[in-house]
Amino acid sequence: MPRVLLVEDDPFVREGVQLGLRRRGHDVRAAGTGEDGLAALADFRPDLLLLDLMLPGMTGVEVCRQVRAHSQLPIIMLTARGDDFDVVIGLEAGADDYIVKPARTEVIDARIRAVLRRMDDGSTGRPAIEVYGDLTIDRVGLTVSKAGRPLTLAPSELRLLLHLSAAPEQVFSRQQLLENVWEHTFHADGRLVDACVARLRGKVEDEVGNPRYVQTLRGFGYRFGPL
């Protein structure tokens, strides 16, 4: 029974989404502002944050940053604006996925389940701990450390790193990553991948401008290594 915290300023949308998700079996708490949402985090301890980008007062992007500062709580952005720019800003702030409003409840539910499922998708038949250069990846404990220092990775970042490192030196196109990592059945924006890669590089790479672990093959996609 996933616990979902919904931060949405429009009462009608708040009601509707709450109603739909409850019917699908989620435990939903709703907040009208970013401040209320942050306050409810400690009390409600949600499994996932459903965050509207356009909020009065503190914006969704700001809320996202504050949450990411000390937590790996999965975050899905709700965006009423179709503007790609906002999506990119939100993704750079640390959101794991996004949903464009209006969306059917089944879509929202599918996204929520996809993001949550990642967290307990362990790999089978592999050594639990793999070392690549300075990076140590624990596929069972789902932790990553660099030179002995643990890294705090957002769920999408961790999932992406696990997926890429499971097949070192294999090139994955953005579409493949969207399907495999984010479980987007419809063609989604490739920049979801780009933003996540950028965030991941910021945490694992020594030089962001000259990546060692997550490499780009222009026009084709991304790959892990070769080191």
Place this chain on the structure above:
Amino acid sequence: MIALPRPRRTRGGGSGRADGPGPAAPSRRRSRVRAFGLRTRLLAAFLLVAAVSAGTTSALTYREARNALLKTAQDTAVSTFRDQVERTGWRLPVEEEGIEEILRDLARTGKPRPWVVFAEYGSVRASSGENPVSSVITPELRRAATAHRYGSFERVVKDGVPYLTIGMPTVFRTGPDSTLPTGLVLYAVMRMTDEQINVDALLVAARNGALPGLAVALVPALLAARSVLRPVRELRRAARSMGSGRLDTRIPVRGSDELADLADTFNESAGQLERSVSELREAEARARRFASDVSHELRTPLAGMLAVTEVLDQDADRLDADTAQAVRLVSAETGKLAVLVEDLMEISRFDARAAELNSDEIDVAEAIRKTLQTRHWADDDRIRTELPAGVRARLDPRRFDVVVANLVGNALRHGGAPVTVHLRTEASSSGTLVLVIEVTDRGPGIPAAALPHIFDRFYKADAARTRSPGSGLGLAITLENVTLHDGTIRAGNLPGGGAVFTVEIPLRAEEASR
């Protein structure tokens, strides 16, 4: 929607190519030098004026010169004749005997040329020539000489030959201060052939003078033509520049002549045109913003409604029949409304030029198969595919998905089964490789009247059908997406019936290999 002269995107490759050379060809023809253009006419007018003035001047000069020439000749002749006569001596009465000898002496000394001298005294008639009496001397000259006793002359043209005739009455001295007519009158008759030649020479000279004058007049004529033609050329260039969309084109106004007025008027009109076009553009931008804002505003309430449609659908079974029907209707229409708003948003992004291309190198056949799969058309027996493997292209996967899905969906809705999706590559006329996707159906085809509008927004080919399952924006969005890929799309009918939509997107080998 306000129709504006927006740069028209090519919809069909064929029509686009036909448009190309059209406006360029006449302009090239126009720029050639014309045989009877303004320059020629100006030159002709200038030369005419120069010819008239040179001719008139020549004529007047000639007339003056001829008169002066004749006067000199005549005066010389008269004074010479008088001098000659005054050197002669006569006994009174004049005796016929010996007179001819004196006359011949006189005739020999004629100036500027020999003349025939006639003498008349009483009944005596004598001459230096063969006939004692001249047929050239007129009664008027005779009367002037005898009655008025003046020395006088007269030009006579006889049988085309001009003669100068001089009548000279004579007197003798009766004392130091007094004279008395002798009654003797002497006449001189001289052919003016030499003078005629002089006159002819003068005529030629005048003519020769006029021709160089005309040649000299050519220079200011060319300059004048240039000064007139330069503003005209500028005007033409400006008009062409305006026609190609640069509405801020203005002409420098020089001086205050009619051409400057013309330039002024042109600038004014251009200014007005620019103003009204920019007003229209603003109006169009407002309209677009409005459409965009409206769809934005619609999304929030729709978000709430769409979230609860599932609840409605699930609980409808438990309601009574009428309520259930109403609830299902609201749910279904909410879904359609969401699609429509989404499409409107997409169109707004194209209109605002905010649409971006996020290209990836993809396997085209794979992408098409995936599109069919996600729409649950993969196992649909109404759809056949001819997708050769190994065709890779650099495309925006999301947009390409929209293109294929819209075309297939459109064929399924409006055409007849089977719908065929055909993929191939071919070399275009310019030599580059082109990706070609054809979607054909076996339906009734597209009415000829609808073909030009098939990609218009909300255009319904079948007027009887007031609503279609689509938003009415599907093909318009398809067109925009193809255009964003620098591709073309065209609609047509197959010879055997059925519609065919052909998408052509150039393959950029150099980009794909990077």
Place this chain on the structure above:
Amino acid sequence: MRRTGWRGAEMRRTGWRGLATAVVAAVGVPLVGGCGIQDSDVVEAGGPATVEAFLNRDADMLLFFRSPDGGVSAVIREARPSAGFGDEYIEPGAVTRDPSGPAGPAPTEKVVLALLAGPGEADRAAGLTTALPAVRAKEAVQVEVSSDGGVTARLPLAVQGLDATAVRQLTCTIAYNQAEDGRGVVTLRGQDGAERSGSCGLTPGSPG
């Protein structure tokens, strides 16, 4: 001209032909019209020519006879004929002044008598005649010079019936005999008692 005159091929040709005609008319007419030498009116160009007539006032006398055109013409005749020439003109009895005196104009009476005798052979050959009647009496000419310069001549003929030419012959002959410019007033008195006065008036302008 139509506005499209310069455009169409047909109009164009007409336009240029019109232009050519205009040029020819504008340039040619004044030139051609003024070409060559034309007839002229009679133009006066100064006075008559003065010729040498060998007049010796001391030896010659001027007689005026009728010329074929109706005017009078002067002839010069020696007053003192040389030997063998003009014997019939010598009328010693008529000379009242000193006939053998120093050279001078011939006596007017003698000159008038010579005139009355009519044109000589040479004169007649040149077509000169006289309007005066033949006179037989040889003594009847008397000339008086009044104090104011006027001359009165008594003539042996009837003055009344003389025509204008005859009067002029007499007047001019007497006047030019009296003065070299012939300007004096002459009164003719005939046997019939009639008198006619006048001046010669033959002077053409006055060159001197």
